[in-house]
Amino acid sequence: MTEKLTTVLGIDPGLDRTGWAILTRDARSVLSLQACGLLHTDAGQELPKRLHYIHQELSKILQTYRPDQIAMEQNFFLKRAVTMANTVMTRGVIILACEQAGKPISFYPPKRVKLMLCGTGTADKKQVQRMVQLTLQLDKAPSPDDVADAVAIGICHLKTAPLTAMINVKAAFLEKLKQAKAQQLKK
Numbered sequence: 410m411t412e413k414l415t416t417v418l419g420i421d422p423g424l425d426r427t428g429w430a431i432l433t434r435d436a437r438s439v440l441s442l443q444a445c446g447l448l449h450t451d452a453g454q455e456l457p458k459r460l461h462y463i464h465q466e467l468s469k470i471l472q473t474y475r476p477d478q479i480a481m482e483q484n485f486f487l488k489r490a491v492t493m494a495n496t497v498m499t500r501g502v503i504i505l506a507c508e509q510a511g512k513p514i515s516f517y518p519p520k521r522v523k524l525m526l527c528g529t530g531t532a533d534k535k536q537v538q539r540m541v542q543l544t545l546q547l548d549k550a551p552s553p554d555d556v557a558d559a560v561a562i563g564i565c566h567l568k569t570a571p572l573t574a575m576i577n578v579k580a581a582f583l584e585k586l587k588q589a590k591a592q593q594l595k596k
Contacts, residue, residue, distance in 0.1 A: 416443070417570075418476040418512075419563025420467075421555045422484065422503055424495040425450060427463055428555030431474045432545075432563040440567055442545050444474065445556050456498070464502040471510040479507045480566030482558065483516035515573075517565050522558075525565040537561050 413436045421428035430445035448466050450459035481503065484496055507514050520530035526540040538550035538557045544564055551557040 415478070415567065415570075416474065416476045417478045417480055417563045417566050418470065418474065419559040419561070419566065420479065420481040420503060421558035421562060422481060422496060422500045423555060424456075424459060424463075424499045425452060426553070426555045427467075427499065427503070428553075428557070428559035429467070429470060430551070430556065430560040430563050431470075431476060432560065432567060434567045440545060440564060442547065442551070442560060445551055445560055447553065447556050456495070460498060460502045463499060464506050467503055467506040468509070471506060471512065476512060478566065478570065479512050479514040480562045481514055481516055482522070482562050483518045515566055515570065517562055519558075522561050522565045525568060526561055534558075 415434045417432050417434075419428075419430040419432060427448040428445070429448065431443040432440060433443055434440050448463055450462055454462075481500070484493075484500070504514060523532040523537060524530040526532070526544065527536050532540075534554050534557070538552070538554075541547070541557055541560050541564065542550040545560070551560050
């Protein structure tokens with residue numbers, strides 16, 4: 410019997426630093442970290458070259474690890490319009506690379522990731538890193554923060570996606586049932 414393995418690519422997008430992590434969940438729901446890293450672009454480079462590099466490297470990651478699903482942080486911004494614009498463009502090239510690879514993407518707000526891992530949506534970076542380390546039984550916490558965040562996003566997805574899928578299936582079934590009843594009433 411072949412053991413079902415789900416592979417997810419977690420992404421913490423940023424123009425300067427994009428963290429990524431490949432995680433798996435086996436049939437017994439055991440999570441493990443397969444690989445992780447940081448895509449770093451030089452602030453002195455022109456924006457199009459930086460975006461191209463991120464797209465190119467992410468495409469290589471997708472081709473190498475062939476994840477089943479993608480989980481990416483859903484950003485919110487309170488300050489700095491320039492940072493917001495650059496991150497939005499970075500997210501765009503990441504979404505493009507995932508679409509070109511035919512991979513579905515789920516988005517998670519930072520508070521939801523923190524709540525899933527730490528039990529509170531206000532956990533700090535150190536708490537998230539420690540919970541990632543404990544969850545995956547790693548010798549040390551992943552670093553830098555961008556990589557640890559990518560791992561945390563992947564964990565959040567692997568823990569919540571099965572329930573979300575069941576809810577979606579049930580909702581689709583109920584919608585079809587509702588449509589069938591409506592058809593019966595018309596007759």
